[in-house]
Amino acid sequence: YTHFPRKLKWNTNKLTFRILDYTPDLQKSDVDKAIRKALNLWAAVTPLTFKKLHTGTADIMISFGSGEHGDYNPFDGPNNLLAHAYPPGQGIGGDVHFDEDENWTKDSTAYNLFIVAAHELGHALGMGHSTDAGALMYPTYSYRTGFLLSEDDVKGIQELYGPNPNPTGVTPSPDSPKQCDPMLSIDAVTGLRGETMVFKDRFYWRLHPQMPEPDQILIKSTWPSLRNKVDAAYENPEKDQVIIFSGIRMWALNGYDIVEGYPKYIHKLGLPKKIRKLDAAVHISDTGKTLLFTDEEYWSYDEATGRMDSGYPRSIEKDFPGIGDKIDAAVYQYGFLYFFRDNLRYEYSYTHKKVWRVLPTNSILNC
């Protein structure tokens, strides 16, 4: 997180705000709700309170405008610049301006006013931009659900105003996972048309063979309708599909697009109803089978017939000696099966039925 130069902040904890005009994209009450909800986010973790004014000058004046809108800091039409705000201070200080040329919504269909307002109000309270892609104060827009503030945002705002003396029990999202953390474990891994996607918490890393550094991206910013956490994933190159599992649901991707008709229940694959989530999934292109791992057992799904093979579930420990009885993720690459468990990655030879090498999990991210 960062603050503005000279760490500008309000000298009082009792702040006022006023909504000067409204966007025609939403009902007035929806705008009021979005702003109030955004202010409450910050109030939940600091001792700040916000009182609404209907006339006169408030500390935080909120308005919608197009192009040049009175502050010599013009907007640019649809997309790109969505809004801006001024750090705490007299006059224009603390004011928040939204670009009226955007399409403001209360869901994920266009730019969600609540998310942008929460970010801008962060500036109005003294927060600068964060370099943490999971933080609300990261400068680029991404749609997300749940409690918007990350630990990074909370640390930043509490450095200015201190913590809320009456904690509300909300839990900030953890900071984004660090790529080269030696203790890194992962949730899922899959190929996608020659790239590799590594899922961890709310994020995924995208590894392109020609890019030395992986990109870290919020799952929600690519697929707003997907869950915040992926349990397992695999690619079936023959069908040009990636299947993503989260809880009892699964989604199919064609490229980056979700295939129509999904999500479906994982039980459609033939898994018993008692299974509520998968730990890992991997497609072996040489055999056409997909292995689905859950707790200490695994199942074999025949992609050609669309049925589970008989004789399953079988014990992971017995059939894959050396990797333990439970795994976090799996992927088939270069003729090897790679199993991930905690901070270790096991290179397993499918033909020799033995572990070839043990590497750190972060080695998949070029660490």
Next chain:
Amino acid sequence: LPLPADDTDTWLLAEKYLRRFYGLPVGLQGSRKAAGDFQKTIKQMQRFFKLKVTGSLNEETVEVMKQARCGVPDVGE
């Protein structure tokens, strides 16, 4: 020779972006100082977004510059 239209557009987008969000000073295009400033500022932006720091306008960097974002600068006043 003039740059192809696509490259010119990308260059202008980058210049505008770096001026607005990273305080790239206004200077004469093509001068040695301006080229140095541009490279230094682009590196600053790449570091901020945790991209590969090359100082050049690669595809990955342009992709970030095209994303919808907040109008408050990432660094400086």
